[in-house]
Amino acid sequence: xxxxxxxxxxxxxxxxxxxxxxxxxxxNMFLEMTPALVSRIEAxxxxxxxxxxxxxxxxxxxxxxxxxxDSLHDVIRSIEENAKLVERLEDMPELYFTLSDTLDVVxxxxxxx
Amino acid sequence: MYSKTTTMSNSFNVxxxxxxxxxxxxxEYHLTLNPxxxxxxxxxxxxxxxxxDKNPGAVxxxxxxxxxxxxxxxxxxxxxxxxxxxVIISGQEDIKxxxxxxxxxxxxxxxxxxxxxxxxxxxxxxxxxKVELKAExxxxxxxxxxxxxxxxxxxxxxxxxKKVFAMIEKAISSNITxxxxxxxxxxxxxxxxxxxxxxxRAKKPFIAVNITAIPRELIESELFGHEKGAFTGAxxxxxxxxxxxxxxxxxxxxxxxxxxxxxxxxxxxxxxxELTRVGGSGLVKINCRIISATHKDLSEExxxxxxxEDLYYRLIGLPIMLPPLRERANDVLVLAKFFVDEYCQxxxxxxxxxxxxxxxxxxxxxxxxxxxxLKAIAELSCVxxxxxxxxxxxxxxxxxxxxxxxxxxxxSLEEYKSRIIKHYLDKYNNxxxxxxxxxxxxxxxxYRMLQERLV
Numbered sequence: 143x144x145x146x147x148x149x150x151x152x153x154x155x156x157x158x159x160x161x162x163x164x165x166x167x168x169x170n171m172f173l174e175m176t177p178a179l180v181s182r183i184e185a186x187x188x189x190x191x192x193x194x195x196x197x198x199x200x201x202x203x204x205x206x207x208x209x210x211x212d213s214l215h216d217v218i219r220s221i222e223e224n225a226k227l228v229e230r231l232e233d234m235p236e237l238y239f240t241l242s243d244t245l246d247v248v249x250x251x252x253x254x255x
Numbered sequence: 256m257y258s259k260t261t262t263m264s265n266s267f268n269v270x271x272x273x274x275x276x277x278x279x280x281x282x283e284y285h286l287t288l289n290p291x292x293x294x295x296x297x298x299x300x301x302x303x304x305x306x307x308d309k310n311p312g313a314v315x316x317x318x319x320x321x322x323x324x325x326x327x328x329x330x331x332x333x334x335x336x337x338x339x340x341x342v343i344i345s346g347q348e349d350i351k352x353x354x355x356x357x358x359x360x361x362x363x364x365x366x367x368x369x370x371x372x373x374x375x376x377x378x379x380x381x382x383x384x385k386v387e388l389k390a391e392x393x394x395x396x397x398x399x400x401x402x403x404x405x406x407x408x409x410x411x412x413x414x415x416x417k418k419v420f421a422m423i424e425k426a427i428s429s430n431i432t433x434x435x436x437x438x439x440x441x442x443x444x445x446x447x448x449x450x451x452x453x454x455x456r457a458k459k460p461f462i463a464v465n466i467t468a469i470p471r472e473l474i475e476s477e478l479f480g481h482e483k484g485a486f487t488g489a490x491x492x493x494x495x496x497x498x499x500x501x502x503x504x505x506x507x508x509x510x511x512x513x514x515x516x517x518x519x520x521x522x523x524x525x526x527x528x529e530l531t532r533v534g535g536s537g538l539v540k541i542n543c544r545i546i547s548a549t550h551k552d553l554s555e556e557x558x559x560x561x562x563x564e565d566l567y568y569r570l571i572g573l574p575i576m577l578p579p580l581r582e583r584a585n586d587v588l589v590l591a592k593f594f595v596d597e598y599c600q601x602x603x604x605x606x607x608x609x610x611x612x613x614x615x616x617x618x619x620x621x622x623x624x625x626x627x628x629l630k631a632i633a634e635l636s637c638v639x640x641x642x643x644x645x646x647x648x649x650x651x652x653x654x655x656x657x658x659x660x661x662x663x664x665x666x667s668l669e670e671y672k673s674r675i676i677k678h679y680l681d682k683y684n685n686x687x688x689x690x691x692x693x694x695x696x697x698x699x700x701x702y703r704m705l706q707e708r709l710v
Contacts, residue, residue, distance in 0.1 A: 157285055157372060164284055171277055200319060200346050204367050205277040 148248050150210025169252055172205055177249075180242055183221065187234050195234070196225035211248055217241050266293045267383050270311040272303045272328070273344070274321050278367070282315060285372045286379060300328045307335050313362075313382045315375060318345040318352070326356065333360045340382045342375060400457060405449035409442065410593050411586040415578035419446075422575045426450045434510075434570050435548040437577030440625030443548040444508060446575060451504040456544060459503030464496050467509045474517050476533045479524070485534020497530055500543035510570065511549035511556055515563065522566045545570065580622040580629060590626060591617050594633035595645065607637055612647040620652055673709050676701060 151165060158164040179202045186195035199222035206214050221237050224230045269286055271294050273279035283294040295311070297303035300323030303314075314332060318325035325343060332339055340362040345352070353364035363378045365371055402408065405423055409416075426433050427450055435443045444463060451461045469477050476485070480495030496505055513521065524530045525545065529538045547570045556562035580587055591614070595607050609617070613636070622628050632650060639649040679690040680701075687705075691698040 153369060157281060159288060168277070168280065171280060175277055197319075197321070201275050203346060204275055204281075207367075207369065208277070208281060 147251060148211060148213060148244060149251065150212070153208055153210055168208075169255070172209055173249060173252060176202065176205065176245060180245060183238060183241070186225070187238055190231075192225040192228050192231075196222055199225060209248070211244070214241060214244055217244075266291055267312040267379075267386075268293045268295060268309075269379060270295050270297065270303060270306070270314045272297045272300065272314060272320065273317045274298050274319075275317070278317075281372065282375065285376065292379065292383075299323075304328065304331055307332065310336065311339060312386060313340045313342065313379055315342045315344055315379075318343050318356075326359070329356060329359055329361055340386075342378045342382075344371065344375070396458065400452050403445075403448045403452035405446075405453055409445060409449060410590050411583055412589060413578075413583040413586045415583055416586060419575060419577060422573065423450060426573055426575065427453045429573070430454075430544060432544070432570060432572030433546040433575060434553070434572055435546065435575045435577060436553070437548075437550065438579045438625055439550050440627030441577040441579060442626050443550075443577060444506065446577065447504070447506045447508075447546045447548060450546060451506075451544075454504075454544075456503050459543075460500050461504050461506065462496050462500040462543075463506040463508060465508045467512045471514050471517075474514070475520060478521070479530045479532055480535075480539075481533035482535040485532070489534065492532070495530070495532065497524065497541045497543060498539060500541075502542050504544045504546055507545065507547040509549060510547040511551035511553055511562060513562075515561070518563045518566050522563060522569060525566075525569050545572075580625045587617060587622065587629065588614055590629055591633050594630045595637055598634045598637045602637075604637065605643060607640060608644045609636075610644050610646050613645050613650050616647050616650045669709075673704065676704060 151169070154165055154168055158168075179198045182198035183195050183202075186192065186198065199218055203218050203222065206218055217237055217240050220230075221234065221241065224234060224237075269292060271279055271282050271286075273282060273296065276298060279296045279298065283296055286292050286294050295306070295309075297306070300320045304323075316325055316328055316332075320328065325345075329341055329343070332341055337360065341360070342363045342365060343353075343356050343361045344365050344367060346367050348366045356364055362382060363374075365374045365378065405420075405427075409420070409423070411419075423446065425431075433447070433450060435446055437443050447463070448461060451457065464478065466474065476489075476493070476495065478495050478497055480493050480498055481489050483489060483492050524541065528542070529540050531538060553562055553567055553571075557564045557567050580590075588609075592609060595609060598604070599606055617629075617632075624631075632652065635651060636645045636649040639651070640646065676690065676694065679693055680687070683689045683693070687698050687701050691701055
C-alpha cells in the first residue's frame with residue numbers, strides 16, 4: 143500500500159478561508175460523487191461509448207484538480223482527449239486502471255482523515 | 256434541479272449554471288464569501304432557463320451542460336434580456352469558441368483552472384460595479400429630466416412668458432438650432448437645458464460652454480479638441496466640447512463675446528458639420544444640436560462689425576427672447592413664492608408665507624439682476640425671518656445700483672446729480688479733478704456742491 147499522500151487539500155483549504163466544515167463537506171462530496179463518474183468511464187470504455195467517456199472525464203477534471211491529485215492531472219486529460227478525438231483507444235484500458243487504482247488509494251487516505 | 260441560498264436584502268444574485276456539483280459548490284462558497292452576494296445554482300440548462308424571469312444580476316455558465324449547449328443558453332439569455340451579464344466557464348481553452356461567445360455578448364470567458372475562482376470573483380465584482388453605476392446613472396438621468404421638466408421648472412403666467420413657452424414647445428418638438436437672448440439672470444441656461452432634457456436627445460449629453468470663461472487662445476482647442484503635441488502642454492489627445500456632446504446638445508453661452516477669428520472657424524464647422532482637432536488633419540463628424548445664448552443684441556453686433564453676419568444667420572434658427580423680470584408682471588410674485596417654497600423644502604423648514612407688505616416691496620423693485628437676483632433675495636429672506644412669515648424688513652435688495660434701480664426712486668434732477676457726483680467721489684477717493692473730468696463738469700461745480708453740503 144502506498145504510504146505517500148496522493149492528494150493535497152491546500153487549494154481547498156485556501157478557498158475555505160479557515161472554514162474546516164466546508165473542507166469536510168467537499169471531501170465527502172468528492173467521496174460520494176467520484177465513484178459514479180469512474181463507473182461511467184469504465185462502462186463507456188467497455189461499450190466504446192466515447193461521448194460518455196469524454197463527458198464523465200470532463201466532469202471529473204475540476205474535482206481532481208481541486209483535491210490536488212497531481213498524479214492524475216495528465217491521465218484524466220488523456221482519457222478526455224482520446225475519447226473526444228476517438229484516437230489512441232488502445233491506451234484507454236491502462237489509463238482507466240491508473241485512474242481507478244489511484245482513486246481507490248485516495249479514497250482510503252481521505253476516509254482515514 | 257436548482258437550489259438557492261438565503262436571500263438577503265439589497266443582495267446581488269448570481270445564477271451559477273454548472274452540472275458539476277462539486278465545482279458548483281466551490282463557486283457558491285467562494286462567491287458568497289462576499290455577504291452582499293447570493294447564489295442560485297442550476298445543474299442543467301433547462302431548469303436555469305425556466306427561472307430566467309427571476310432576473311439574475313449575473314450568470315456564470317458552464318459551457319458544457321448535459322442538455323443544452325452553452326452557445327444556445329447564451330443566445331436564449333440575450334434574447335430574454337440583453338443586459339444580463341454572462342460569464343462563460345469552460346473546461347478547456349478554445350480561442351475560437353471564446354471569441355465567438357464574446358461576440359455573442361458574453362461578458363467574459365474563463366477556463367477552469369487554479370485561478371478560476373479569483374477570475375470569477377473579479378468578473379462578478381466588475382459586473383456589480385458596472386450594474387450599480389448604470390443604475391446610478393439612470394437614476395441621475397431621471398432626476399435631471401425631472402429637474403428640467405420645463406412646465407414645472409420655468410415658472411410664469413405672464414403674457415411674455417406664455418410666448419416663451421410656445422417657443423420652447425416648438426424647440427422641443429423639432430431639431431432646429433436655437434438662439435436665446437435675454438438679460439443676465441433671465442434663465443437662458445435653464446431654458447437651454449429644458450429644451451434638451453425634454454427633446455428626443457434627452458438621454459445624450461448636454462454640454463454647456465461659456466465662451467467668456469475660456470481664454471481666447473484656448474477656445475479652439477476647448478471646442479474642437481486637440482491632438483497630442485498640438486501645442487505646449489498638449490500631452491495627450493483630448494476631444495473637444497463638440498465631440499463630447501455627441502448626439503446631444505452643445506450650449507454656447509455668451510456667443511456674442513466670441514473672437515471674430517474664432518467665429519470664422521465656428522462657422523466652417525457649422526456649415527460642414529465636421530471639425531478638425533487642433534494639430535490634427537482628420538475630419539470628425541458632428542451631430543449635436545446647437546443652442547446659443549447671449550445677453551447682447553446680436554443683430555446690432557453684426558451692424559457694428561463685431562459679429563459675422565453669416566454666422567449670425569447660421570445660429571439664429573428659432574430665436575427665443577427671454578423677457579426681463581420687470582416686464583413679467585405678476586410673475587415676480589409667483590417666482591418669489593416658488594423660491595421661498597423651494598428653499599424651505601431643501602432645508603427641511605416649515606412653509607413660510609410672504610406678508611402683503613413684503614410682496615409689495617418685491618413687486619415694486621425692478622430686479623436688474625432678474626431671476627438670479629430674485630432667487631438670492633427670496634432665499635435670504637427665508638434665513639432672516641424668525642417666524643412663519645417673511646415681512647417687509649426681511650427683504651433686502653443688494654443691487655449694485657443699476658440705473659433702473661436709481662430711477663425707481665423718482666427723485667428730482669438735482670438730487671440725482673448729487674447722488675451721481677457722490678458716487679464718483681467715493682469711487683475715486685474724493686479726487687475732484689478726476690471726477691470732474693470723468694463727468695465732464697467743472698471742478699468748481701463739485702467744490703460748490705461740497706461747500707453747500709449738497710454732496
